[in-house]
Amino acid sequence: AESKLMIGMLPKAKGNAYFISCKNGADKAAKELGVELLFDGPTDSNAAKQNEIVENWITLGLDVITVAAENKESLSTALRKARAQGIAVLTYDADAMPDARSFFVNQATPAGIALGLLDKAAELAGGEGEIAIITATLTAGNQREWLRIIHETLPVKYPKLKLIAVRPSDDLKDKAQSEATALMSAHPNLEVIVAICTPGTPGAAEAVKQAGKTGKVHVIGLGLPNENRRYVHEGVTDAVMLWNTEDLGYLTVYAAAALAHGELKPGAKSFQAGALGSFEITGDNILLGKPYFFTKENIDRFDF
Amino acid sequence: MSPTGETPLWRRLLFRHETLLLLVLVVEWLLFYHYGTTVNRRGVTVGFGTMDRQMDILRHSCEIGLLALALTPVILTAGIDLSVGSLLGLCAIVFGKLWHDAGVGLPLAAALTLLAGALAGGLNAGLITRLRLPPLIVTLGTYSLFRGLAEAMTQGAVTYTDFPAAFLFLGQERWLGLPAQAWVLLPVAAGVWLMVHATATGRSLRAIGFSPEGARYAGLPVDRRVALVYVLAGVIAALAALIYTARLGQAKADAGTGYELFAITAVVLGGTSIFGGRGSITGTLLGVAAIAVLKNGLATLPVVIRLNATEELAGVLTGLLLLLALLGSNLPAWLGRGRTPR
Amino acid sequence: MHPDTVPPLLSLAGIEKRYGAVRALQGVDFELRAGEVHALLGENGAGKSTLIGIITGARPPDAGTMTLAGRVVAGLDPAAARLLGIACVHQQPALFAELTVAENIGLRLEAGGAWRRVDWRARAARAAELLQRVGAEFPATRTVRELSMPEQQLVEIAGALGAGARIVIMDEPTASLTRREQEKLYGIVRGLRTAGVGVIYISHRLEEIRALADRVTVLRDGQSVGTRAVADVTEPELIRLMVGREVGLTERAPGAAPGAVRLAVQKLGCAAGGVGDISFEIRAGEILGLAGLVGAGRTELARTLFGLTPADTGCIRIDGQEKRIRTPGDAIAAGLAYVPEDRRRHGVILEMPIAQNMTMAVHRRLFPGGWLRSGPELALAADYIRDLGIKAAGPDAPGASLSGGNQQKVALARWLATQPRVLILDEPTQGVDVGAKSEIHRIIRRLAADGLAVLLISSDLPEVLAMSDRLGVMRGGRLVEMLPGGTPAPVVMAAALGQTGRAVA
């Protein structure tokens, strides 16, 4: 009786606004293509949980599994198992080991994100001064990766820029707000707060606003337009970095369906994704495009 | 609830908590078998009713199962250990660090990890028996402390991976038809079962749970026994850390986050009284199974009835099931006298 | 005022109360007049405390009526009883351990809703005044947890006194009081009587009843078997009413010729337990009685010997060998056994089957390698159930399902099973009926005859007198006197009270 293609989409954390907007794009694509979409994942970032879901999907015999891997290594074994059983595997947002999947829908490389944020921070600080980072947890996979790149690049590229603290916020906006407040009081010369988790950006912005340091302490970070709109308008948050997450979900589902139907093969140079048109493929990375900075000027063009 | 000589055997068996739980488990299983199994578009039978799925459920339940086994003797003595999940994380890091950074061979690293678990359990035990502090407070403190040490040791950032296949076998492969880690769980279950049900030690744990003073007056080594259960909990948590690491192929400071609550839920669902004295390993295992089947069974439904968000639904249903089980097993108590809280 | 023309303040008719299978009260009638002290007498377990519970509303009766000043009261609860002017000093102090004396008294006395403001000043003043009236010497600001048992009892009494009640009930109020406090209490009771209060007074001390009470009602097996004016009744008659037959006290039997010294204790002391400088010895086959008032430190001595509160000075020798006893386990290994006084908390574990209770101290011997074996366990239990005549549904019956006396026998069985060389018995017949009591006496004698050294602690003076070969007397944590067997009771009492040479009033 089953004739519809079944695609599983595994986010890092289901409740995260970032992935919710991914899902919106994915749903749109699923409707257009007439495929069945399962969107399920841990409620908080949790590698073990992701593993269990993938294994469940394998025994459920889905046609395609798409994952945003919380942790490269731990998920790859399960993904290889899926491929061995004839299930097509795609990664999006955060990659697994290359041999564990066919393609990676690359919204931006880790370096692209980390350096994008760092460059922006350096620009706002005028090339020298103190910056601080707010992360979700100290253990979260992709954030660790970005931090690693930042730590490596900083002394080389911006020797006068000083990273004075990395503070976890447990993905809680309120905690990020407290942390940012304490950071500002401990470091009166702090110039930029960089939030590398989405709840952290509005949290830090609210702290800066309450501290009356709008314009003195800059806030940049990852995030969705709707959660940051008012801070961007008020000038508290200078820029919110995001690739278009809805497009990411949309593209992922299109790529998944194409992969399952054998329309997307290794070695392809480009890929046509419905209403979004053509995307470039380099190696096995389908490129979504560069990350995007939402600023006062353009943020009102987006509603998600 | 107390059996007296006059109640016929069949009635005693029928109204046992374990029997009711087994019934719940069977009903769950049959429902999921019926509604959670289907044939996919490639003509393959998929879903809950497949052997693979059953094996996966077993595989995913091993760590929680171990922690629940560790907690049952603790709760039998009317204690509690909130730190087992954090200790799992700490032990995973200790293991990874020993093997990866210190270059210790895997068997020795594993042995030292078990020792670390015993020491951590010993810290709980010492604070509880020497300073006479309530277990809830002690293990609330070590809950934070152990996780903190794991993060401090890795600066939150290091993940140990690239374990050799021989070790990963323990977490990812099958042996003699069962997932390899089941061969860790089963002996531990048998061992703890024997300790609780077949030895004088287990008897004294119950006595302590019912009345620590009464046990002391009977000449039982109360402090030693209490220390034993916390140390044992530490060792078993370390064992769980090993198979967790093997299953995921990585050791990371956040391993086992929140597992203590799952394990406590399973133990209590299994009929062990949080006031101590009453409870069984069979019940605990059934409790673990009931939760695992519920969770994994619901996870198979999206394919069949297009139901998303099964994770949350499983949480809600587990909470309700726990309340129902409590209400059910307390029914006789309502008719008679109540117990004092906590 | 002639008592007979005064209508009763309180009357109970046909009161019945069951606890499961136990019929604690079976149609009790009782009557209390204003301005009288009415003693309630009866053996342990006769139902006195249960009756009190019904009057204070703590336990609803199953049947019967209660009339207070001519009005029938039904559905009584403690709060309502308090409003009706009924106050009670409970046998086991029912106090808030974490709160101060003043607050304990205040919570009990103050009427009014939950949303009223507490007047701490008035509370303190009132508590201080009441404490003074009962002769307490501690301040009302102390936390009850820090008080000794007798001090807690005084708090109870102060609370009842302060209620300004029409009816004051005292359930064995003098059991743990010192003599001076007792005298003070007598004064208080007499004052209440003069003020027209009806006092129900429970005591096992006949001389006290004679000195204080106007009338006495005797309960036996949950039935009221008679009410007498104290002036018109003799002690033997009261005892006959209580027990239902003439009871000759256990005859003093000449002990077997004592053997070698079994237990020798030298300069033993334990600061935490409040005992010190204790030296004595017991020979094989000898029963050493230990008399003293409650609080004299006898239980503490036993706990020290048994390693529950380990000694910090002195030494213990068993069969000539010095033993280091830091835990009960050490004590058992050394050949000691201790049947504690509080059997519900320490003697048996109520939730566990009696067979398991009995084998609890012999795990090592019965279960080689630590593996439980039900065969030997059940056999051992069956033996003791038979030998001690324990009435129970079976070896699987939980301890809680047994009557007090049978629980006591289970506790005894547990320690006999250890085949000890020295047996310490703490109030072994408290709460035990007459038949069982003489049975336990017989067992103790037999054990001594088998060569055990027995240390018998008992507040039942006739019991220790009759059973002991020698008699130690404790006071204030010290062993103050060692008397030969057959010493007359007044001499022992005087020694216990520290009034050498004078008889007790």
Next chain:
Amino acid sequence: MRRPTRELSVAGVLALLLVAMAVLAPAFFAPQPLRSLLVREMPALVVACGMAFVIIAREIDISVGAQFSVCSVVAGLLAVRGWPLPLVLAAAMGTGALMGLANGALVALARLPSIVVTLATMVTLRQGLNLARQGEFVNLPDGVQWFGLSQTAGQWLVLAVAAGVLTVLAWAARHLAAGRFVYAVGSEADAARLAGIDPARVTLGVFGFMGVLTGFAAMLNLVQSPQIQPLVGSGLELKVIAAAVVGGVAISGGRGSLWGVLAGLLLLATIPPALIHLHIEAYWEKAIQGAIILLAAASDGLGRKGGRA
């Protein structure tokens, strides 16, 4: 009254920490950030007050974090619908009361152990909320933040309200008969019954009140920013239980004061900003937090061991 040694020793540790901060990092005391940090802790303080009552009554409630989330989201959604703030506040407190009373009924009337009951309700509520909201933020309408006042006024208002709640409750715990009933029941339920106090009613009341305070606290948090995250309040239960216990509330019931809870909460809340000021890396935070809980408990244990036979 018991000598408040425990409260004093916690206050002492807090004072020591503050003195150390004054010497090592005086910037910690800059008034504006300090006020902001304090304001951030006020919701937890209000919840901790409720938790103190629960623990004093010899119970525990580990569902408060989940209750806090539910109240926040309910209040947020109602505010979005344009309900006036007083009504939103009432709804939040009412929602809390319902959840608290449900816990209370299961504990007091069905006589189930509170730790298990609230474990079950925690899981149910938390997952139920996830089910309903899928983690989506609630963007609040203008005029909700700071109750529509200026920020400074709003912050002072939150501080004043929380301080008022604390003071009133501390006063009530000490001077209102109902407060003393809680201590009495926690100290000895049987004795309470004999003194004419109904332990079941007190227990029910304590849980219900816990819910009301949680709802109230959720509002104090809601007004501090223009949006609400459904995850809000996760981990709150551990924080407030730790605060109460560190502040000298005995887990065995009957003992403790709200001033001690205040000291305990401030101590715990001071650690993260203090670490930032002292330039200690974040990954030490949990270990230090755990060590402080253990130290506070151990000092109490040692004190008890010496003090009483």
